[in-house]
Amino acid sequence: MKKQRWSWGKAYLALVFVILYAPILYLVVFSFSSGQTMEKYHGFSWQHYADLLADTRMITIVINTLLVAFLASLLATIIGTLGALAIKDARRPWKNSLLSLNNVLMVSPDVIIGASFLIFFTMLGVRLGFVSVLLSHIAFCIPIVVLMVLPKLNEMSPTLVDAAYDLGASRWQVLSLVVLPSIAPGIFAGYFMAFTYSLDDFAVTFFVTGNGFSTLSVEIYSRARQGINLEINALSTLMFIVSLLLVIGYYLISKRGGRRTRIVAVKEGDAQ
């Protein structure tokens, strides 16, 4: 009886996985079709990959997108980590309001973020393009970094910091030799998350990008509105591989972080 219940559950789960992955595999399979539509498979071909590599507009956009993601996540990681340190040190009423303000951009719908940033940039006279996209990406990545770093800061045993001060460390030494190494997994995880958020963002970018500048999501949107183009399939296959690599990287980092926190936890237990 129990066995049968299990198999029903597993069958259901298998169905969910099929639904989740079928569209993605579908894109990948047709990227190798020699036809021009996603209707009938016409035999294996690298043609669409060749088209993609020859498409200089697309290559420029890919480079733009990666550049924005790289810079935005880097700057967001720095500001977010400083923010997490500030939140950690803040007193009670301040701490809660800082946390709530931090989460505003996490819960706001993308259209609101996009529309309000558009008003903001227009009022400031910032020209829409690379700068406005980069600034918006930094802005919506910061809270993610804070949320990834803050738990690590809270996990850190305060006795470690006290011990460092007792041993004569300066503020800077405490930060660079004690605090930052122990929250490093959170910082890396924050960077990775920020990077993927930036790579994937569509709605906010769509609002604040001008005519001259485009990122991948916006470009895919405008091409998809014109219909099927198997070059996009080739692109999606490549992006799928990149996402897989990112996930594996993120998984390894968080695993290493897990082990490290366990060591800290054991140390805390010893102290008590």
Next chain:
Amino acid sequence: MRQKAMFIVPYALWIILFVIAPLVLIFYQSFFNINGQLTLNNYAEYLTSGVYLKMTLNSVWYAFLITLVTLVISYPTAYVLNRLPNKQFWLLLVILPTWINLLLKTYAFIGLFSRTGTINGFLQFMGLGSHQLLFTDTSFMFVAAYIEIPFMVLPIFNNLAEINPSLINASYDLGATHWQTFRRVIWPLSMPGVKAGIQAVFIPSLSLFMITRLIGGNRVITLGTAIEEHFLTTQNWGMGSTIGVVLIIAMFIIMFMTGDKKQKGGRH
């Protein structure tokens, strides 16, 4: 002490410039008409002309349906996942699609649902004939639910994983059946996860605009579509901001309704 101040400067600047200022600006902009005159007309028009109210109700209704479909699919998924060995790995597989660009996933459905696409091919093969799938309300809801499923599974899964197994064992020991245990013990204890999931799905569903265009074929106008249209097509930023303010209010209502009081007290 000065060092501490230096830490907070960039972060505080971010809060002022990119959190508070934009929200204030969207509120401020909602009091201007298309010619830049200060007016309350946007709100008056929103409330009196039936078009906007109907659109809002429609958007809320679709968001409700999408959330419901997502919940119905996701809860059993999270439940079964939670009982598997290596559950973290399977969970990772559920989350993996969220790392793939949203546009690409939507784009896949344009091919799948097209008149001569794979789904129609399959339907014909089954003798059900070909149907118009793309640009229908059903396809819009299906794609939206597809995209939201992982965001619903994750909080429910985490919540189910936290439930103390001895509570479930106690329920069985006291003679409860599987169904009773589920209804009286597991379901109530998993409510915070369900609420978090609803919150994670409902708000984006109100503001989707890309899927309505690509899959819904502009048949469904959500609040998000309306905002996008006012800002980028008709350039009526005042009315767009007014709808934005409505969306923000809707967001607060949902957060209030699904809010978990415990979370506020600081889990950290």
